Amino acid sequence: MRKILLTLSLLLFFYNNAYGLITVDITRGNLDPLPIAVSPLHVDPKSEKISQLETEKLGEEISKIVERNFKSTGLFNPLKKDAFVQKPDIAHLKPRFEDWRLIKAQALVTGKLLIKDKKLKVEFRLWDLTAAKEMVALSFTTTPNNWRRVAHIISDKIYERLTGESGYFDTRIAYVSETGPKNQRIKKLAIMDQDGFNTKYLTLGNELVLTPRFNTTNQLVTYLSYFKNMPRVYLLDIETGIQEVVGNFPGMTFAPRFSPDGKKIIMSFAKDGNSDIYSMDLETRLVEQITKHPSIDTSPSYSPDGKYITFNSDRSGLQQIYVMRSDGTQVKRITHGAGLYGTPVWSPRGDLIAFTKVRKGRFYIGVMRSDGSGERLLTENFYQEAPSWSPNGRVLIFYRETKSDSKGKGFSAKLWSIDITGYNERRLKTETDASDPSWSSLLSK
């Protein structure tokens, strides 16, 4: 009983002490890139040899792709491999955390791969070096030729685990490939991995193509083609190569885009100098007119929930951005700043709208909230437009053209990306000049 009383009195005493616990509020942190070590993946010596593939180097190549992906985000700082002390085979089993901490790494990626029965099996682990524990461990089995995708999927999983938002590495970009002099450009529809590899051309370049857009399953692309000099919206199945005209409009259709559920295509239809926004149901082929105004309404883009549409219109006299319900009611102008606004695109997260702004002869890519507030111009240049969102809504891809001299030389069109902070601007590698990019959603969800 005495013990009980003693315990109780001690409890009371400590209760009193606990009341005085010092608290410190930490409301800021640093935005420096997180130092991360990506150890080359250990290649199992029992792995089979595959033609056209250097199996021994595959582990290192995968780690290089992961590193490049991380570097491109601006959020990670992959450390140089020269500083690594532990070999990949041992590191994957049990890293010596103190060795990795010595080189100031906060996270470590290790892994191993094995090719057996013509299947590639890749395992990876992400380690929290400060807590000395594993954060995530996954294994993938696929055909060996798919090794680049595995590297992108690993990058996505790590990105998601460390930042809390989904990644955007296992994605593709559709764009218009451009070759030849400025006045005789050959434009082809092209598709590539987000890191610029595996480029494929979907059209031959016989006719002008513009504004390709992915659907949500990334299997279809809708675009504008001047086939037989008649500009119309087409639909292309990437797997089968089958193309078809969208709708039977008695005139020019342009600026197509899929609805978030992939069931509709929304686009502009021009007639007698007036263009309005229409949608077409891909199953029933029913066409619906959404705007009806004697002005140019174009560049429609759905909100991710499909309830609203943003578009640009010159109904106020100058080209500005508007938002309306997806049935065409409650039209509201959201931009009021000086300059012209165009190509609005709703973020996949739903919080922001990206746009192109033209003011005093300069072109800006910017973002604002869906009510038009909080406008932020991310980048300025001589000519740039057509932003497209990464599937996680963090990065925008767009194209930028350089000025040609009096002889028409020096002209180029390149793809660029910038994140929504505006600090991480990068040029994307493409085989040819490129314009009108469209970012797919994640291929593996």
Added chain:
Amino acid sequence: MSRGLLYSFLFHTLVIYLTMLTLPFMMREPIDLPPIVSVELIEIKDKTYIPFAPKARKIIEKVKEEKKRVVSEQAPPAAKAKEKPDRIPMPEDKKETKELIKKKQNPEEIKPQIRQASEFEKEELFDTNEIAALIDKAKEEQAETQRKKDELTQSSVKNSFAQGLSLSEEDALRAQIFGCWSVPLGLPYDKDLLVRIKLKLKPDGRILKSEILDHARMNVPGQSFYKILAESALRAVRICQPLKVPPTGYERWKELQLNFDPTEMLKG
């Protein structure tokens, strides 16, 4: 049966007694603290903390004046105490006792103060009733002297002193952790992003134990961001160690609570 009653009676008496003993301290703690504000803010003068600087300057100016007065009043009571050692709390002594209480937060200064006091006063310190009386009187006087400064000191008190670290100590710690915390950028702005971490520290500032106070949220479906945020906070604390804690007063800060909240930063 009667034994049980007796134990129950004893137990309840003990509880009431302990409550009486402890609660008044809890009640008075914040009231005791304001005078220390003035003393500590002079220390912070050299270590500028920008958000507080404009206020701090005003306070420092006021404090300088106050300090002059305090210093001039400090000497006579010490002499008086020696002259009349048998006298228990008279109005003149209040200033002395006030000084003692003031310095409680800073252990370095407590010892010399106690040494200065006479044997008689030391004994009196153990009489709880008289301590209570002293504190009450000191409180009244402090309330008077502090009333003028209240407007200026309020925010500072709220920010640091009520918590037991001086502004400069807290700033040093905070700045250190700011540098170590890599904030995950994929966090939703509109959710509750507060992560509370309780630390048990070694005297050298190293971490003995760290504990996430809302640990249950780590595994709530749809709140995966919380786990990532909490992990980043823990990483920050571990990278930062040894923490920049004051060189003395281990008992005071051996347990610390850090409230990580990146909302402002992400929105800004």
